Each structure stands twice: as structure tokens, then as C-alpha cells.
Amino acid sequence: MQKDIIEVSRLNLHYGNNHALKDISISIPEKSITAIIGPSGCGKSTFLKCLDRMNDLVPGVKVTGNVSFKGKNIYDKDIDIVELRKNVGMVFQKPNPFPMSVYDNVAYGPRIHGIKDKAKLNELVETSLKQSALWDELKDRLRESAMRLSGGQQQRLCIARCLAVGPEVILMDEPCSALDPIATAKIEDLMQKLKEKYTIIIVTHNMQQAARVSEKTAYFLMGELIEFDDTKKIFETPKDKKTEDYITGRFG
Amino acid sequence: MELRRSVEEKTFIIITAAAAAITSLLLILIIGKIALEALPALNLYFLTTAEVDTPGYGQAIANAVVGTICLSLLSVAFAVPLSLGTAIYLKKYAKDNVLTRSVRFMIDILSGMPSIVLGVFGMLFIVIYLKPITGGLSLLSGALAMAILILPVIERSAEEAIGTVPRELEEGSIALGGKKWTTIRRITIPYALSGIMTGIILGLGRSAEESAIVVLTAGYSQFYPAVEVLQNSKMPFGAQLGPFQEPVGTLAISVYHMFQFPNIVPRANGFAAALVLILLVMVINLSARVILWRWKIG
Amino acid sequence: MIHESQTESSKEVHGSKPFSKLTSIEIPDLPGLIFLLCGIITILIIVFLIGFIFYTAFPTFQSQGLYSIFGTNWDYTQHQYGMLVFICGTIALTVVTIAIACPLSILTAIFLAEYSPPRLTKVMRPMIELLVGIPSVVYGIFGLFVLGNMFKYNINPGISSVLGFIPIFRNLQPSTGEGLLLASIVLSIMILPTITSLSVEAINSVPREYKEASISLGATKWETIKKAIMPVASSGILTAVVLGVMRAMGETMAVVMLFGGQMHIPGSLFDTGYAMTSKILNDIGYWVAVPEGRSALFAIAAVLIVFEVITVAAARAIGGRKKWS
Numbered sequence: 028m029q030k031d032i033i034e035v036s037r038l039n040l041h042y043g044n045n046h047a048l049k050d051i052s053i054s055i056p057e058k059s060i061t062a063i064i065g066p067s068g069c070g071k072s073t074f075l076k077c078l079d080r081m082n083d084l085v086p087g088v089k090v091t092g093n094v095s096f097k098g099k100n101i102y103d104k105d106i107d108i109v110e111l112r113k114n115v116g117m118v119f120q121k122p123n124p125f126p127m128s129v130y131d132n133v134a135y136g137p138r139i140h141g142i143k144d145k146a147k148l149n150e151l152v153e154t155s156l157k158q159s160a161l162w163d164e165l166k167d168r169l170r171e172s173a174m175r176l177s178g179g180q181q182q183r184l185c186i187a188r189c190l191a192v193g194p195e196v197i198l199m200d201e202p203c204s205a206l207d208p209i210a211t212a213k214i215e216d217l218m219q220k221l222k223e224k225y226t227i228i229i230v231t232h233n234m235q236q237a238a239r240v241s242e243k244t245a246y247f248l249m250g251e252l253i254e255f256d257d258t259k260k261i262f263e264t265p266k267d268k269k270t271e272d273y274i275t276g277r278f279g
Numbered sequence: 280m281e282l283r284r285s286v287e288e289k290t291f292i293i294i295t296a297a298a299a300a301i302t303s304l305l306l307i308l309i310i311g312k313i314a315l316e317a318l319p320a321l322n323l324y325f326l327t328t329a330e331v332d333t334p335g336y337g338q339a340i341a342n343a344v345v346g347t348i349c350l351s352l353l354s355v356a357f358a359v360p361l362s363l364g365t366a367i368y369l370k371k372y373a374k375d376n377v378l379t380r381s382v383r384f385m386i387d388i389l390s391g392m393p394s395i396v397l398g399v400f401g402m403l404f405i406v407i408y409l410k411p412i413t414g415g416l417s418l419l420s421g422a423l424a425m426a427i428l429i430l431p432v433i434e435r436s437a438e439e440a441i442g443t444v445p446r447e448l449e450e451g452s453i454a455l456g457g458k459k460w461t462t463i464r465r466i467t468i469p470y471a472l473s474g475i476m477t478g479i480i481l482g483l484g485r486s487a488e489e490s491a492i493v494v495l496t497a498g499y500s501q502f503y504p505a506v507e508v509l510q511n512s513k514m515p516f517g518a519q520l521g522p523f524q525e526p527v528g529t530l531a532i533s534v535y536h537m538f539q540f541p542n543i544v545p546r547a548n549g550f551a552a553a554l555v556l557i558l559l560v561m562v563i564n565l566s567a568r569v570i571l572w573r574w575k576i577g
Numbered sequence: 578m579i580h581e582s583q584t585e586s587s588k589e590v591h592g593s594k595p596f597s598k599l600t601s602i603e604i605p606d607l608p609g610l611i612f613l614l615c616g617i618i619t620i621l622i623i624v625f626l627i628g629f630i631f632y633t634a635f636p637t638f639q640s641q642g643l644y645s646i647f648g649t650n651w652d653y654t655q656h657q658y659g660m661l662v663f664i665c666g667t668i669a670l671t672v673v674t675i676a677i678a679c680p681l682s683i684l685t686a687i688f689l690a691e692y693s694p695p696r697l698t699k700v701m702r703p704m705i706e707l708l709v710g711i712p713s714v715v716y717g718i719f720g721l722f723v724l725g726n727m728f729k730y731n732i733n734p735g736i737s738s739v740l741g742f743i744p745i746f747r748n749l750q751p752s753t754g755e756g757l758l759l760a761s762i763v764l765s766i767m768i769l770p771t772i773t774s775l776s777v778e779a780i781n782s783v784p785r786e787y788k789e790a791s792i793s794l795g796a797t798k799w800e801t802i803k804k805a806i807m808p809v810a811s812s813g814i815l816t817a818v819v820l821g822v823m824r825a826m827g828e829t830m831a832v833v834m835l836f837g838g839q840m841h842i843p844g845s846l847f848d849t850g851y852a853m854t855s856k857i858l859n860d861i862g863y864w865v866a867v868p869e870g871r872s873a874l875f876a877i878a879a880v881l882i883v884f885e886v887i888t889v890a891a892a893r894a895i896g897g898r899k900k901w902s
Contacts, residue, residue: 119789119793124790125805135794139795289796295685295691296692298684299685302681302682310711326692385620388885393885394829396630399874400630403865454686460606460607490830491854534714537718553719557712567781
């Protein structure tokens with residue numbers, strides 16, 4: 028029986044006067060891929076950013092409710108945010124490697140968290156790049172600037188960078204929307220390999236992608252969680268009419 | 280997260296906040312102290328009488344206030360046509376090539392030129408060599424030298440303002456058959472006007488506060504600048520045209536007198552002149568900001 | 578570029594003048610010619626200005642040779658004009674000023690750009706900017722009459738009694754508060770707004786993505802600033818510092834009132850010195866009428882111009898042409 032690694036209970040989020048997330052309750056199983064779909068502006072990215080508290084960076088945001096990571100509410104006063112973000116990593120919509128070498132990008136996280144030993148860093152860089160299917164392409168180009176890589180390579184580099192700090196959960200915010208179909212396919216393959224070790228939550232506006240890669244899917248609409256179930260059931264026999272409307276393209 | 284990291288984080292918040300606090304408070308401290316020292320001397324007599332009508336030095340500054348304003352306005356009057364014309368040419372007519380880039384480099388050099396260099400140039404060339412025209416140490420000399428100083432200030436603001444005019448607006452005019460100058464006159468300049476005005480006002484403020492140039496080119500006078508014709512056999516036609524060919528009093532020099540003659544100029548008076556000068560420059564600069572702010576909003 | 582979409586008549590003019598084919602100045606319509614004239618006059622003024630200074634200075638360089646730069650004796654009656662003392666004075670002043678101003682303004686900029694809540698920033702920034710509105714003469718008298726005694730009776734003796742065993746902290750001029758430290762402190766206050774606001778701009782223009790990436794990897798705010806933001810903002814900040822250097826080198830009034838004007842290279846922070854700008858200001862009144870003396874003083878001005886051009890070139894090389902007002 029798969030454990031739930033993240034349990035969200037009655038999560039509400041306000042941007043100033045805007046009630047962006049309304050009473051969300053959902054439990055994410057570990058070591059699997061969960062997709063979050065929904066039309067633009069429905070709050071899926073906002074929800075994702077609650078899970079690693081990246082919403083803290085936005086001024087004027089108010090969050091109430093409970094988001095538990097392995098049993099502990101991450102919005103508690105005594106939570107160590109740095110540890111949280113070590114355990115819950117994020118890959119962004121537009122690849123955002125640092126303007127540094129490939130090596131320094133991947134080593135950035137470990138260095139911050141105190142690893143200074145050259146040998147250990149080398150090992151971490153190699154492992155992470157292998158896990159994101161970049162090692163063969165880049166093993167002789169580690170000192171090259173990350174800005175020279177193609178869009179797909181940059182995104183895989185960002186994944187490697189994320190993996191290097193050793194998270195348990197990887198949040199992906201529309202990671203392929205800025206990439207071409209071939210690069211997208213590579214990343215989707217990557218995700219299948221990664222789910223053996225990591226829990227992946229992916230926000231996507233591409234329904235076909237959600238159907239392809241995920242075990243469970245959540246449908247958001249206007250800040251509310253409409254339906255959450257096995258992907259097969261969501262796409263073939265949705266329970267809620269709103270879900271059905273979205274899936275069949277009647278709107279959104 | 281280990282203790283070292285959280286301690287480091289908290290430490291630097293405090294350090295940077297302290298730095299910012301010091302920097303922001305400096306203004307209040309300095310102006311406050313000057314205002315305090317100036318208080319005894321700030322009265323209507325001091326502000327509205329010309330120094331010539333008072334005994335000794337530094338007992339009144341009305342002539343200096345008027346002189347400062349006249350000098351600044353005249354400097355701007357000289358500088359604006361040249362800098363505006365240059366900005367329009369560089370931005371609208373010239374191609375981006377080595378020539379225009381070197382022109383911009385030269386303007387940058389001028390903008391960084393130490394004022395004393397402009398001052399001695401003004402003194403030797405404008406005041407001495409050009410004495411028949413300028414009347415030596417005079418309002419005219421000061422304004423000419425000052426105009427060179429503020430040229431780059433106005434030019435750069437103008438260039439930036441012109442650069443913000445949206446291409447579509449101009450292309451719309453050209454597409455309707457308008458010639459280049461018509462487009463510039465009717466579309467570009469009106470749109471960029473606020474930015475240009477800001478530059479002009481900044482130039483005004485700059486010339487009000489400048490002292491090195493003024494010392495060496497404008498001389499000093501205890502009289503108000505006055506429209507008059509004086510007899511002077513050393514000048515062409517034997518005439519010296521006031522106020523242009525006569526020396527002019529400025530606030531910056533009034534303040535400088537406090538340094539030059541510390542035993543004659545009362546301490547409070549010197550500070551009072553300083554305060555009036557600060558307020559004058561600040562009012563000028565603030566109005567530039569207000570115009571810029573309203574332009575950015577509208 | 579807009580001038581490519583010209584009307585037919587202008588195109589004909591462009592094509593038919595061989596001159597315009599050789600250079601890349603296009604021959605524009607009448608108003609354009611006027612503006613071109615403005616540009617030419619502007620350049621002529623700048624060239625003439627610099628040329629005039631060097632022309633007047635030339636005889637001194639010719640007669641003194643390298644001594645003019647490296648010599649230490651400046652004496653009109655002996656016809657010797659070595660400006661080393663003044664050059665060192667200016668350099669000492671600039672170095673100490675930057676040493677004081679940089680940490681203060683960069684830390685302030687970091688606070689304003691990254692830590693400060695927006696409402697606080699809105700209040701603090703104008704307060705710092707307004708420091709620019711204080712004329713340098715006023716800084717001069719403030720330094721002299723307000724800070725001068727503080728330095729003479731408290732600060733200079735105080736610091737030197739504690740740290741005096743280190744040469745740089747000896748109190749070599751107990752009879753006055755004027756000197757390197759006083760002048761540098763006032764000068765740093767003058768250039769604080771420049772470095773601070775340009776640094777804030779540089780930090781703000783670092784793409785947000787880098788900050789987000791760093792935070793999402795578990796870095797603290799300070800670590801993000803140190804490792805992800807500052808390296809990217811560094812060229813902008815360096816440009817700001819270079820511009821601060823330029824202002825410090827060229828400042829005249831405040832320096833002449835606060836540096837002391839004694840003819841030696843400062844031996845400590847509390848010693849007096851003589852800056853290039855001050856020498857020119859003090860002596861030109863009398864010596865402008867004497868060709869030799871005037872030429873010597875213009876020689877100092879010429880060296881100042883050279884320093885300034887180097888600084889401008891450095892600033893452009895680092896940061897490109899920006900708005901520096």
C-alpha cells in the first residue's frame with residue numbers, strides 16, 4: 028500500500044483580496060507521478076508553490092490550512108524552511124540555469140548545504156547528471172557555461188541541479204511548455220525513470236502529457252480541486268461533469 | 280539547517296539594515312545641523328536685502344539669490360539649444376556607427392570633467408582672452424562656462440527621453456507622408472517633452488550648486504544684477520553692458536566667503552546662505568522629479 | 578531605424594551626393610542640418626576645451642619632462658613644477674574615500690533591493706538621493722565648522738591613542754582636525770547616493786529566475802544574494818564604484834576646505850595633504866597672469882583630464898553606457 032507523502036488539508040490561499048485557492052484537500056502518494064491539470068489561472072501553479080513554500084516570495088500572500096510533508100505541517104512556526112526545500116525540489120516552467128558552468132550549476136545546491144569535499148562534489152555531479160540523462164552528452168563539457176546549452180539540455184540540467192541536493196519530492200511547474208517535442212519526450216522518459224526513487228508532482232496544461240505520464244491526476248478549476256483519482260479513471264470515466272467538460276474540450 | 284547558516288543570515292540582515300539606516304539618516308543629520316546653525320540669521324532682512332546695502336560682508340543674500348537664479352537660467356539658455364539639437368541629431372538622424380559612438384564617448388568625457396578644469400578654461404579663455412565680449416569676470420562668462428558643464432546633463436536626458444518614444448507613433452506619421460522634421464516636431468518632441476524638461480531642470484539645479492566654475496569666471500558682486508550700461512574704456516565702444524558683462528553674486532560664493540573670511544562673516548549667516556542654497560537646489564530637483572513622475576504615470 | 582523609411586525626396590538627396598557615400602553621415606533636410614550643426618559645435622567645444630588645456634600646459638611638460646609628474650618640488654621662483662605631492666594627495670583621498678563609501682553604499686543597496694519592505698524603500702531612497710542636492714561648498718563648510726572641531730579634539734586624538742602604533746593611525750597634525758580622514762568621510766557622503774542608487778539598479782536587474790532557483794534549492798536569502806545575485810550584479814556595481822572614483826577625483830570645493838593644503842604627502846589618516854584640484858584653485862587666481870605659472874597649473878589640469886578619461890573608459894568597458902546622473 029503506497030504511503031501518502033504529502034497530505035494537504037483545507038488549504039486556502041489569498042493574494043490580497045483574491046481568494047486563489049479554496050479549501051484544497053488532497054493526498055499525494057509517494058514514488059509516483061501525480062499530474063495537476065486545469066485551465067489557465069485555475070490555481071494549479073499556485074498550489075504547487077505551496078508545497079515548497081515558494082509562495083512565501085510573493086508579497087501579500089496569506090495561507091491557511093495544513094500542508095503536511097511526511098506528517099509535519101510545513102506551515103508550522105518551527106519548521107526549517109531550508110530543510111523543506113532540500114527535501115522538496117522544484118523545476119520551473121522556463122529553464123533557469125545559473126550563468127555559471129554546468130558543474131557549478133549542479134554543485135550549487137550541495138555547496139550551499141555544506142559539502143566542500145571535491146571528491147564528494149564530483150561524485151554528486153556525476154550521479155545527478157547521469158540521473159537526468161545528461162552525463163554522456165556533457166561529461167567532457169562540465170566547465171562550459173550552462174547558457175550555451177539548448178533549451179532541452181538546460182531543463183535537464185535544472186533537473187540534475189535539483190536532484191543533487193537529494194530531495195524526496197520533485198515539483199515540476201509545466202516543465203516542457205518552453206521546449207520542442209523531442210526535448211519534451213526526453214523529459215517524459217526521464218520522469219518515468221525518476222519515479223522509482225522520487226515522488227513527482229507535475230503541473231501541466233497539456234492533457235495528453237498528463238494522460239501519458241501520470242498515475243494519478245487532479246483537476247483544478249477556479250481555485251478548487253474538482254476531482255482527484257487514478258489517471259485512467261479521470262480521463263475515461265470522470266465522476267464530475269466539470270471534469271468531463273474539460274477533458275472533452277468543451278471549454279478551457 | 281545548521282546554526283552557522285542561520286546566524287549568518289540574521290547577522291547580515293542586521294548589517295545591511297544598519298548601513299541603510301546610517302545612509303538615510305545622514306541627510307537629516309546634515310540638513311538638520313545646518314538649519315539649526317542657520318536659525319539665528321534667518322530673517323526677512325537677511326533674505327531680502329542686497330549685500331551692498333549692509334555693512335561688511337555676508338550680512339544679506341538677496342543679491343546672491345537673484346544672481347544665482349540669473350546665472351542658472353542664462354546657462355541653461357545657452358546649453359539647451361546645443362544639447363537638444365545634438366540629442367535629436369544623434370538619436371534621429373545619425374546611424375549607429377563609429378562616429379556616433381565616439382561622439383557619445385566625448386560627451387561622456389565632458390560629463391565627467393572635473394569642474395575646476397572647466398573653471399580654469401573659463402578663466403583663461405572666456406574671462407581673459409574673450410574679455411571684450413564677455414567683460415571679464417561676469418555673468419556672461421559664468422553662464423558660458425556653466426553651459427559647457429551642463430551640456431552633457433541635458434543632452435543625456437534628452438537622448439533618453441527621445442529614445443522612449445514608441446516606434447509605432449513615429450512610423451504612423453511617416454506612413455502618412457510626413458517628412459522627418461515634421462514627425463519630430465509633431466510626434467517625437469511632444470512625447471519626450473517631460474523627459475527633456477526633466478533634463479533641463481536637472482541642469483538648472485546643477486548650475487545653481489556649482490561653485491568652482493563660478494569662483495573663477497563669474498566673480499562676485501554685492502549688487503543685484505541690473506540692466507544698465509556702465510562706462511568702461513577697456514571695453515569695446517567704451518561701454519559695459521549690465522548685467523551680462525558685469526560680475527554677479529551667487530549663493531555658492533556667499534557660502535564660500537564663510538571659509539575665506541571666517542572672522543568677518545558671522546557663522547550663522549554663512550550657514551543661512553548654505554541653507555537657502557540647499558533649499559533652492561532641492562526645490563529645483565524635486566520639481567524635476569515631479570515632472571518625471573507625472574510623465575511616467577501618464 | 579527610422580531614417581530607413583524615408584520619403585522619396587530624401588532618398589534622392591542621399592543617393593546623389595558623393596560625400597554622403599564616403600562618410601556615413603547622411604545629408605538631411607534643413608532642420609536636420611541645423612541639428613547636425615549643433616552636434617558639430619558640441620564636439621568642437623569639447624575638443625577645443627581639451628586642446629586648449631593641453632596647449633597651455635605643453636610648455637611645462639616640455640621644460641620639466643617627467644619631473645612634472647614625478648617631481649616633488651613645486652616652486653614658482655625656482656621654476657620647478659613637480660606635481661607628485663598633489664597626485665599622491667588626490668590618490669590617497671580617492672582610495673580612503675572609496676574604502677569608506679563602498680561597503681556602506683553596497684550594503685545599503687543590498688538592503689534596499691533585497692531585504693527592505695517596499696514601503697520602507699520608498700521612504701529611504703529619496704532620502705539618500707537628496708544628499709546629491711547638497712552643494713559641495715556646503716559639504717565643505719559642514720565638514721569644517723561642524724565636524725572640524727570634533728575631529729581635532731575627539732576623533733583624531735582618540736583613535737590615534739588607541740591605534741597609534743600602526744603608522745597609518747598616527748596623529749601627525751594635532752593642531753587641526755583637517756586631514757585625510759575628515760576630507761574622505763565628507764567626500765564619501767557626497768558619493769554615497771551615486772554608488773548606492775546605481776548598485777540598487779544593478780541588483781534589481783538581476784533576473785528573478787536566478788533568485789527563485791537558488792531559494793528553491795534550499796539556500797537562505799543571504800546565500801542567494803552572495804552566490805547567485807551579486808556575481809551577476811557585479812559589473813553594474815563596479816561601474817557605480819568607478820563613477821564614484823571619478824567624482825572623488827574631480828571634487829574641488831569640499832576638498833580644498835578640508836584636506837589642509839600643506840605641501841606634503843599624507844603620512845597617516847590624520848595628516849593633511851594637498852589635492853590636485855585644490856592646488857589649481859588656490860594658485861590660479863594669482864598665477865593666471867603669468868605664462869609660466871599658468872602653464873604649470875594647466876599641466877595639473879591636463880593630468881586630471883587624463884585620469885578622468887581613463888576612468889570613463891574603464892566605466893564604459895565594464896558596464897556600457899548608462900545613465901549616470
